[in-house]
Amino acid sequence: MAGNGFTVIGVKGYGSSIVEAALEWAGLRYAIEQVDPKDLGPGSPRFAGINPLGQVPTLLLPDGTAMTESAAIILHLADIAPEAGLAPPTDDPARQAFLRWLVFLVASIYPTFTYGDDPSRFVSSEEAQRELRRATNNQRKDLWQFVEANIAPSPWLLGPGFSALDIYVTAMNHWRPGRSWFATNCPKLHGIATAALELPKLKPVWERNGFTG
Ligand SMILES: N[C@@H](CCC(=O)N[C@@H](CS)C(=O)NCC(=O)O)C(=O)O
Structure with a gap:
């Protein structure tokens, strides 16, 4: 699914794939911006002002805010699209x-x-x-x-x-x-x-x- 909602900054096969799959599962609009693995790492100019660790996944939210840390991203997407079941609700025994x-x-x-x-x-x-x-x-x-x-x-x-x-x-x-x-x-x-x-x-x-x- 393509679109101008979320933007996943990622590398093929890396942790960004987890966020891509979560967005797809939740039916949320997103685009992918591929980066070269050589551009990863602390202080990378490619991630200046976005993610000081230079890691993927980095997710740009629809309002332009950058979000990092896959687990935080997953919990955020689960909040936005609770019906997708990315995370069990708070009252679920699981x-x-x-x-x-x-x-x-x-x-x-x-x-x-x-x-x-x-x-x-x-x-x-x-x-x-x-x-x-x-x-x-x-x-x-x-x-x-x-x-x-x-x-x-x-x-x-x-x-x-x-x-x-x-x-x-x-x-x-x-x-x-x-x-x-x-x-x-x-x-x-x-x-x-x-x-x-x-x-x-x-x-x-x-x-x-x-x-x-
Ligand atoms: N705690 C982070 C870890 C992300 C991470 O380590 N990503 C790897 C790629 S799969 C990376 O960008 N490595 C480059 C680096 O750490 O310099 C998360 O869960 O999102």
Whole structure:
């Protein structure tokens, strides 16, 4: 869906795909502004005055305000379009599990990419960089296995209702350690992503972000 409502500043296959999928699911009008991955990072001129961390997703609201942090964006979109079910309402028994896993995904799992994607930003020696990459990759696997052990999808993470958590899981299934690792080690999470990839409404989002199978 194109339009002059929201603008997602994003990179194909990155975290901006989560916000694109949420906007699409909620039926909200949006456009996409693709940036080069080389333009990401703290202090990036491309994000001057918009997002000092130079990260995607960055969302421009219809009034021009820039919003960052995927979880905050998701909660905002859920407020604007409550009927879409991106988040269970406050009186829904699934609400606390939704909040728990949403925060876990962005506060525990997402940072393993922040520190592991380009370790040279944090440590100088090549050996330390290799070690940081290895440690964050291992930590991420442990965290996903913790999620796997504590969910009972039927068919979605929270039960019968599709939510933004299923969007995160689908996008993140395509990031390190990758789909085949999930298939072997986290079959419940892999099953959620496999089912979400088939949702007709979201297929265009998955396809343009390279999330196929
Ligand atoms: N906490 C942020 C994390 C966003 C994030 O780390 N995005 C990555 C791409 S998937 C990024 O822009 N990385 C570049 C950088 O951190 O310099 C969120 O949930 O939106």
